[in-house]
Amino acid sequence: MAIVFEKTSVLTDTVMHYCPGCGHGIAHRLVGEVIQEMGLQEKTVGVAPVGCAVFAYRYFNVDMQEAAHGRAPAVATGIKRVLGPESCVFTYQGDGDLASIGTAEIVQAAHRGEKITTVFINNAIYGMTGGQMAPTTLVGQKTTTSPYGRDKDHCGNPIRISEMLATIDGAAYIERVAVNNTANIIKAKKAIRKAFEAQMAGKGFSLVEVLSTCPTNWGKSAVESMEWLEEEMIPYYPLGVYKEV
């Protein structure tokens, strides 16, 4: 029988721990497919974050390092500086990791034009620790640490990472995508490919922000989550290319 589709070799056979309806699985697959299609599997080192993707080193079938919370861009910097421009180094980080505790590291990696690629999963909440408010949590959104809904006068408006990083000279490619429907998933894959291409061409820092879902901590079904992403997140976090050099 002819094989018409195969799982990418850049993902292991380990069963993922992600919840049903979570966008991480989709994002993992897209990253794996891009690495495989670009022929980079043997040159790639990935850096896993602290957060729901903490076990990413079990799933990506490449050499991996697990970083302390927020420090993945610094760890990736160390790796890339040692292995050199031929290597492919990426970080995979959530919004608590990247947009809260790790803001210094991500901004400075972009500022240095560090030739690494970051896949940034924005699901507007802390997933692994049980649904606390993230810097990306929407105004009015209820979480376990914003039980009355996020109050912008108390803790600010949600942070827009792609817009912010696009202002930095060292950033070569910045795009925001979503994984809520097939069309957007196809666009997300193209964006991830462009980001890796920018790294391998030595252009500078690249990041793809992936709007993703967290049905468990949002208290919604998988289908409701995809709808909420489209109706609530995308209007605040517009999709598109923010930087391309």
Place this chain on the structure above:
Amino acid sequence: MAKKLMKGCEAVAEAAIQAGCRFFFGYPITPQNDIPEYMSARMPKVGGCFLQAESEVAAINMVYGAAGAGARVMTSSSSPGISLKMEGISYIAAAELPCVIVNMMRGGPGLGSIQASQGDYFQATKGGGHGDYRMIVYAPASVQEMIDMMQHAFDVADKFRTPVMVLADGIIGQMMEPVEITEGGNVVLPKKDWATTGYKTGERPRSIVNSLYIEVEELEELTNRLQARYREIEETETKVEVYNTEGAEFVLCAYGTVARICKTAIMQLQKQGVKVGLVRPITLWPFPSTAVHDAIVADSVKKALCVEMSAGQMVEDVRLAVDGKKEVAFFGYSGSRVPTAEEIAQRILEMRGA
């Protein structure tokens, strides 16, 4: 080779390069800025990489990444900066990565002072970061000794896949002394087949640098492995200088800069007919408990005096080693004031009169 006048910070940087270190990540803090400054000039000349990180936190995590990718790598800082690195050091210990960290101690707590101190003994030897780990800690008493330690520090880090700290102070860092630095020649790094250099199927298992062990049994396997390694380090890597203790009436115990001052005090006391010895731990961890015990518990010794530029930190390990068999007094200043040889000699004379 002719001796050369060199400042401690620059000398330790050059010694690291001669020991094969090719990656340095650091952040400015007084009194050790001469290290990153020297590295920024030298590393490009030897095909290495100096990178000024955005913080001490980032610097130690760059060290983590670089060590995980198989490089011989170091960072340096001074007390408040070392506090920031402690999270990373715990991760490096847990991920079984080799690296060298230089701490040119200054006064603390808090911002403290920029003068020399020995207030980081507890932090360096008792953990500092979280969890059940140890770090080999070398305490040089001269610029030359610090130079000579560097090759060994990197080799031991690689051998045991562990972070190693060189714990000096602002005086040793800023002092100029005539020194010799042996040109490195061929530094051969051990094979690091665990490093993340790119996974080629069939050549070796996939490399994962990690400190997360979510299952109790798995974490215990790691900590047992670390503890077994620490026992081996205690057996093979303990270093100590025992000086003038034969028939001594008193024994001083000190490390680093203070140990040198103690030697001057010993000479002064010798002239007054008082025989005093010195036991100087060169490794603060593993602590040379046996040598300290044997020097102090000897029949001729009346009492011991531990001298530190702190409110009394190493003295706890000295007392543990002596186990109540002899009295161990303490003398020191914790505000970055340096005890003088005359003050130390005076203390001994007072103990003799008492």
